[in-house]
Amino acid sequence: xxxxxxxxxxxxxxxWLFVARQGDAAFEFLVDQRTDLNxxxxxxxxxxxxxxxxxxxxxxxxxxxxxxxxxxLLPQEQYDAAAVSARLELETxxxxxxxxxxxxxxxxxGNAVIxxxxxxxxxxxxxxxxxxxxxxxxxxxxxVVARGKxxxxxxxxxxxxxxxxxxxxxxxxxx
Numbered sequence: 001x002x003x004x005x006x007x008x009x010x011x012x013x014x015x016w017l018f019v020a021r022q023g024d025a026a027f028e029f030l031v032d033q034r035t036d037l038n039x040x041x042x043x044x045x046x047x048x049x050x051x052x053x054x055x056x057x058x059x060x061x062x063x064x065x066x067x068x069x070x071x072x073l074l075p076q077e078q079y080d081a082a083a084v085s086a087r088l089e090l091e092t093x094x095x096x097x098x099x100x101x102x103x104x105x106x107x108x109x110g111n112a113v114i115x116x117x118x119x120x121x122x123x124x125x126x127x128x129x130x131x132x133x134x135x136x137x138x139x140x141x142x143x144v145v146a147r148g149k150x151x152x153x154x155x156x157x158x159x160x161x162x163x164x165x166x167x168x169x170x171x172x173x174x175x
Contacts, residue, residue, distance in 0.1 A: 025063020025107070025146035029055040029155040037159065037167040045121045047130060049167055052091060053140065053157060056110030063107075063146035068100045070115050070157075071139045079136075081129035082119040086138055089114050115140070115157060130168065133161045 034053040041048040057063050070086040089095050090103060091112040105111065115138060121129040141154045 023060030024148045025057050025061050025105070025144060026059035027055060027057055027063060027065065027105070027142065027144055027153070029053055029113075029140050029142070029157075030110075031140075031155055031157045034157060037163050039167045039170070040116065042126070042168075045124075045126050047119045047126045047168070048116060049119075049159070049164065050114055050116045051157065051159075052112050052114050054110060054112040055105075057105040057107055059107055059146070061107055061147050063105055063144050065100075065103045065105060066143040066145050066150070067102075068113065068140065068142040070117075071141060072117060073137045073139065074134075079132070079134045080122065081132055082121050082126065084117060084119055084136070086115060086117045088116070088140065113140070117159065127168070130164060133164050135160045 031053060034051050037049045037051050039047065040050050068088055070088045072084045072086045074084050087098050088100065090101070091114055093101060093103075094114075095101070103111070117138060119126060119130060119133075123129075136159045138157045138159060139154045140157060141152060143152045144150060
């Protein structure tokens with residue numbers, strides 16, 4: 001009986017070590033490798049910008065991004081000339097409905113998302129509103145399901161006022 005107990009314990013320890021060594025998915029959005037801002041649309045009261053942000057699963061197991069969305073951080077106490085909204089879509093599965101379709105990402109591979117930010121002037125012309133623009137962080141939130149317990153994480157993309165001005169420059173907008 002003692003032999004069976006020791007054998008069962010040895011099998012349990014070996015199985016635990018095997019599972020522990022398997023690792024897990026580990027996602028990272030490579031915000032330092034994102035593209036420059038691109039001016040997608042410019043009207044009298046609205047400006048739409050986009051940037052492409054690559055991401056990678058640096059882990060040792062496949063993982064699933066169940067949900068992913070952007071959150072621009074621009075409090076009215078800091079800047080009140082325009083309302084801001086953002087959306088995100090997978091570069092290889094473009095959608096315009098704001099829905100992020102779950103995506104299985106094999107280990108050591110990745111993809112990219114397109115983050116689109118829209119500024120709508122609260123009063124007057126969007127060009128005047130953006131002339132006083134400040135640096136604005138946009139956080140990318142993502143939910144991951146893999147071998148371990150699911151988790152939600154975030155990484156920050158910084159849109160600087162200078163970068164917005166540079167993206168507007170080809171459209172003849174001076175700041």
